[in-house]
Amino acid sequence: MAIRTKNKANNGVRGLAEVRVLADYLRVIFKADGDTYQVKKNGWDRESGTYNVTLSKSNDEIKFVSPPGGGEPFIAKFLEFSNRVGASENNPGVPEPKIDPGGMRPGKNGTSYYAEDRLVFRAKLEILVGPYKGLNIIHTVPYLFAQDDLVPTFTLFEGTAGQRKVLETFLTTAGLDMVNDDIPWSGNVLPFVETKLQTANKIFSVRLNEKGYVDKEGISAISSYMIDSILSEATPKKKAPAKVKAGAKRAKAK
DSSP: OOOOOOOOOSSOOEEEEEEEEOSSSEEEEETTTOOEEEEOOTTOOSOSEEEEEEEOTTSSSEEEEEOOSSSSOEEEEEEEESSEETOBTTBOOEEOOEEEOOEEEEOGGGOEEEEOOEEEEEEEEEEOSSTTTTOEEEEEEEOOEEEOSSSTTBEEEOSOHHHHHHHHHHHHHHTOOTTTOOOBOOSOOHHHHHHHHHHHOOEEEEEEOTTSSEEEEEEEEOOHHHHHHHHHHHSOOOOOOOOOOTTOOOOOOO
């Protein structure tokens, strides 16, 4: 029998849940088993509904919330990279890659396999329209940046074809030009890439799988003419001022 490994969790219960907004607290009912928790509001300003929820370790407050998966794609844009070092109220900190721990994973037909540790970075995407507007989606992307052996001052992508597809699809959809742009080489290129994508400010489509993670083919570009239409429909229209009926008496100036 293979040696098993298990990561120690710092969070509480996690999963798809119905969140009911009550007068003094939230009631969180997890879909998988019906377990119900009474948690603090802590500034919750959304309507009752279905969300992917992660509770705190004590299961008395919501630590993370994201939209449910398996439905229609969301319209989103890149916000920033997470895992920020040195972040404070007055300092956004510096984004850094992190190790995604490996271990035994369930495979097909009841089998299992050992996944090695991998270096990743996580992109925070913001939903722009719809009932989940303002919520964030976390997209985990393999960190494949390496020093270019032909031009040592620049960066190349080094990984398997599948890994590179995930990285390149995300970066090009979010605003990187693979033909005309260069990434200066450094031990951590995320600050440069983050600024590049924030400046591009691209809007794109994100589809989640049933578990609430970004689908394998879930990042897609949107035509500019469709973006204008989507955003204009989502923007609340101002009501026109009421017309004064003919013959109505005008108020006398004092």
